[in-house]
Amino acid sequence: MMGQVIFIVARESVEALLVIGILWAWMAHRADARAGKTWLLGGIVAGFALATMLALALVGVTTFLGAAARSWFEIAMLSMAAVLIVQMVLWMRKHGRTLKREMEGELDRHVATSNWWGVFALAMIAIGREGSETVVFLYGSFLQLQSLANFLSFFGSAVAGLGIALGLFWALQVGARFVSWKWFFRVTEWMLLFLGSALFLTAMGKLLSKHLSAFDLPGWVYATVWDTSGVLSDSSMFGSLLATLAAYRSQPIVWDILMLALYWGTLAVLFGWQKRRFAATRIAPA
Amino acid sequence: MxxxxxxxxxxxxxxxxxxxxxxxxxxxxxxxxETATEAAGFSEPVDPGASVPTYKIELKDGALLPETLVVPAKTRFKLHVTNIGTKPSEFESNQMRLEEVLFMGMDVTMTVTPLDSGEYDYFDEFQPGVMGKLIAKEVAQ
CATH class of the missing domain: 1.20.5 (Single alpha-helices involved in coiled-coils or other helix-helix interfaces)
Structure with a gap:
């Protein structure tokens, strides 16, 4: 049971820590790092509050929204996180290049404040969603403890699980320091975008099976496109990690593919638009 | 004599x-x-005759009851999952797009969108180890 506690805590925290670790490392390279980190920490604290609230509803202590409303809330949270990630990456691309030279004009500062809200919300959602599951798991396991030895090993494993997760966080910070910034920036940017695609696909999957299931959509929407479960099943440990972090599916249906195409298509349009604007502003002063 | x-x-x-x-x-x-479904090798829904049949799955401290379900392909159906164990569980299936946290004694009914014939995994993410298999197959005409 204790190995299981370590495993669950570490795995559930991976997603949130990836987001927070990347944002944290990125902020260290900014002129206004202190302000950003305050916003991020605020988001983390709010995330724990949200996790506890959601967990209480899952356990049945409180009736926080009905079942249907809660699933809409979850879909909204997941989609919101995906949108915030994309917005964050666009922002980073814009400001990451100029690094410390930006933040000069009043307008820039105003734009920055609204983006700090994005950092806050992203951290809160990342912790709130996965955190609520961890809280339910730990609380339920805690109720089963009988002896002092049980309690000790339980807390030991919970701390060990958190330790593994913090190790990942630390690795990201070290990576940011020792690897060339440009390379780190590129890699983490793609990690965030893939995570965004995974969150969006999960949200759309819930939308299809929970809210659109009453309607008879055309049969081809549900048709399996390919089946790679024999090669790498998304139920396996590595496969499910890849599903959480990069939207991997071993038996995707047409709906999944359409939603991923929507995500990456929108992203391509936004990036193209940003590139054109970037080029335009560079030419303008000359 | x-x-x-x-x-x-x-x-x-x-x-x-x-x-x-x-x-x-x-x-x-x-x-x-008995119903024809059993004879054709399909699992028995809890409500035979319903337009959207419901199949029962119970989670008991890592055990999945049953570990195999056979349902008709390309038909919408429901899963009624109950945690009858002493620990919390998370019923999950990436392949069927299902994910539900269940505290002890709780139950939930989920609708599964029509599946192409094939095999789909389901498991308890909080207590991994046992892999359940849902088999969707065409109903013989």
Whole structure:
């Protein structure tokens, strides 16, 4: 049971820590790092509050929204996180290049404040969603403890699980320091975008099976496109990690593919638009 | 004295033969009363005859009851999942797009979108180890 506690805590925290670790490392390279980190920490604290609230509803202590409303809330949270990630990456691309030279004009500062809200919300959602599951798991396991030895090993494993997760966080910070910034920036940017695609696909999957299931959509929407479960099943440990972090599916249906195409298509349009604007502003002063 | 005895023996044997011949007929007649789904190798829904059938799954401290379900392909159906164990569980299936945290004693009904024929995994993410298999197959016409 204790190995299981370590495993669950570490795995559930991976997603949130990836987001927070990347944002944290990125902020260290900014002129206004202190302000950003305050916003991020605020988001983390709010995330724990949200996790506890959601967990209480899952356990049945409180009736926080009905079942249907809660699933809409979850879909909204997941989609919101995906949108915030994309917005964050666009922002980073814009400001990451100029690094410390930006933040000069009043307008820039105003734009920055609204983006700090994005950092806050992203951290809160990342912790709130996965955190609520961890809280339910730990609380339920805690109720089963009988002896002092049980309690000790339980807390030991919970701390060990958190330790593994913090190790990942630390690795990201070290990576940011020792690897060339440009390379780190590129890699983490793609990690965030893939995570965004995974969150969006999960949200759309819930939308299809929970809210659109009453309607008879055309049969081809549900048709399996390919089946790679024999090669790498998304139920396996590595496969499910890849599903959480990069939207991997071993038996995707047409709906999944359409939603991923929507995500990456929108992203391509936004990036193209940003590139054109970037080029335009560079030419303008000359 | 020997004659009636001789008569009795074949009579008994005849009765035995008749009974053993009739038994399967009688048993199969009883079987015919059961739904055709069982005969075709499909799992029995909890509400036979419903337009959207519901299948029951129970989670018990890492065990999945049952570990295999056979459902008709390309048909919407429901899963009624109950955690009857002493620990919290998370019913999950990436392949069927399902994810639900269940505290002890809680249950949930989920609708599964029509599946192409094939095999789909389901498991308890909080207590991994046992992998359940849901088999969707075409109903023979």
């Amino acid at each position: 020997s004659r009636p005895l001789k008569m009795k023996m074949p009579k008994k044997a005849f009765l035995c033969v008749v009974l053993t011949c009739l038994a399967p007929l009688w048993l199969s007649a009883a079987h015919a009363q």
